[in-house]
Amino acid sequence: MATRPKEAKNLALSTKEFSIIGTRPPRHDALDKVTGRAKYSDDIQLPGLLHGKILRSPYAHARIKSIDTSKAMALPGVHAVATSADLPQVSGKVVDLENGFFNYLFLSNNCLANDKALYVGHAIAAVAASTQEIAKNAVSLIEVTYEVLPPVMHGLKALEANSPILHDNLETTIDATARAGGYRDGSGSTKGTNLANRFEFGIGDVEEGFKKADLIVERKYRTEPVHQGYIEPHGATVLWSENGAITIWSSSQGQFAIRDLTAKVLGVPESKIKAIPMEIGGGFGGKTLVYLEPVAAILSRKTGRPVKLLMDRTEVFIGTGPTSGTDITVKIGVTNNGKIVAAKALLVYEAGAFPGSPVAPGSQCIFAPYNIPNVYIEGLDVVVNRPKSAAYRAPGSPPAAFAAESTVDEICQKLSIDPLDFRIMNGAKEGTRKGSGPLWKSIGYIETVEAAKQHSHYNEPRGKQSFGRGVASGFWVNGSGPASATASVNSDGTVSLVEGSPDIGGSRTVAAMQLAEVLGIPSEDVKPSIGDTDSIGYTSVTGGSSVAFKTGWACYEAAQDIKSQIIERAAKMWKVSTDNLEYQSGKVCHKSDPELTMHFKELALKLNATGGPIVGRATVDPRGVGGAFATHIVDVEVDSETGKVNILRYTAVQDVGKAIHPTYVEGQIQGGVAQGIGWALSEEYVFDKNGKMMNPTFLDYRMPTALDLPMIDAVLVEVANPGHPFGVKGVGEVPIAPCMAAIANAIHDAIGIRLYELPMSPSRVLDAIRSGNSSS
């Protein structure tokens, strides 16, 4: 059972009372999910459906000399073969799309390799056939001639002078701001580089700051790529009709992103594409890009029939984006009384085969919890022969928190200061200047630390031998973006709500609750659904922990629209001015005549007789998003004979703004922590010397199961966001951020050895114990 620390007197908790917000109604999608009726990407069946299969590169780095598809095409049952030659040549210029910043040339080349294969698993060609078996056989008949090149798998190696170069014309974008790097139209680099982007920012004078420090700790950290590990593999079915209309059914985090990205890769207008969102079996950031949709589209165009492409688990591992591997150097200077005076960081993030690692957010999160007068941060985005990285829950923040929070823990130990007291002393609050420059608005960081300090877990007697307790904090910026909602009042007093955010973590119920709160009706009386790109206004991706904020806001506004129309309708019926009416608690009432009162349900019955339907509409692109902080406490036990780390107890304290549906918020926190524990202790891509992933199954890629985890206690601290009608802050991403550092700090507490590399697997822990040294 989660804890809600309302009794804690020093917490700035949300005190506004609501009738629906903060309750725990049943989720609207529960029945379909538990009965298996919910439709996922593989559930689409269409007349004439063909089955596709992708041929993937066996080499991490190779020039494609030729592709001979004749034998595959000759196989009975094969209808089409596609290569990158079937895709239009698109611009390599970085462009701004509502869902982010893209280089369509890289995106296209990741869907189907052009002149080079850049990682093992890179898509080379695709087949459409009558059955999956025939398609599978056909791809084995495609003959590709490769010129095999040496790969470079590590970011720091890729920066060395004699490193193999992935992209002949990659241009480093060296300025303080640009992110993605890449080719620019009409120009190319005169010498090869794997450095796609470099930026720097800071405040104050960091070198002068270090001169004031009594203690300086500088350490280097390494994290390995990990995969989002969503249960449902990628899948897409596409029909390219004779009239040029394209319909896409796929599992994604944004149907509009799928539509727009596919249109750009195919070189067709967006209006030609309708993207229909299926239920999604997990995304965590990894389903914000296109992999299969453009390929299935060109196979459909060639055959005139719908084509379905599905990945198996191995393809998901080797062909889609894990998060980046990182090398981070952190230097922090403090005075003897524990005040941080300067901090510096170099963050080197591996983007995979194409530019675009999350080094920018990592850089802006790394020192976010602290008030530091002098900061300098440098970020490098480096290409290597691994799958192109994709967003993963608080992209870039967890490795940054691992580095910063481990260093902070070492400082606390050297100064003999309680680590939570250190954080309270140095913690950022409203008005503090961030290391990136801007001032913090309302935030709830210190409140999370204080709640952690008061929690029974932190004050519980420690275990004995091999027991360790660690704490760490983390930050995620949270996002917003355009969102739309349409709400139709039904004659039975229910409301059919259509919104545009694919529901990964319960967002349709959270959206419905915000609408229900305004209208004063039960959440169960709202019927939410997620519209396709032709039936709802543009809505940016379900990402950045944005949906409860932005789509919730759209629902709030749509409900306000309904309220206004109801007041107008009642005024018409009662022949009074709208100025004399108000809507409260599900009723429209005359302000001075108690006889004139009508419940929402009563009025709904009369709509068609009093002027027609009432439909509330809203499109928003709200600002005022509140950043999210979390502070975690973990107890571990380290087996000194095997190196295995057992998690004994875990408490995750988080500022959640206002929890719309606390059960969902607790679930997000517990899910984030479970993923963080996997990242900390067991998950990693293991490559052989040729760059082939050696563990592309869930048997060998070791994610934690319920048997590996204790109950994760989620503590909801509600520092309401003044920038949202209900005080909402995004909650889904930050819970993964502090985990690795908290566990590393607990391991150090247990065995006196600090680990600087992830995962802290039994072999790595055992090596550290046997050598008696820390791992770096």
Added chain:
Amino acid sequence: MPDIWLPIATQHLTNGKHRTYIEGSNVAQVMDGLDKKYPGLKALLCDGNDITPGIAVIIDGEVTNIGMLANLDEKSEVHFLPAIGGG
């Protein structure tokens, strides 16, 4: 006048100055003023008359979604940082 924080990579054009004050009631006007004061600076932050993709403009601690069109007041504080996407 709005308080403009200059990215490190532009400071070769500003004699190392990291902060300046520029007259303007929106980002576009400030950008033109910056370029007048420090020739070439606009080209580092803009792609034509739009903010370069990948750059976030932060006004008073809040990322703006309308770039050059965003309004400023006398006390606005403006930063240019790498844009961030979420998961």
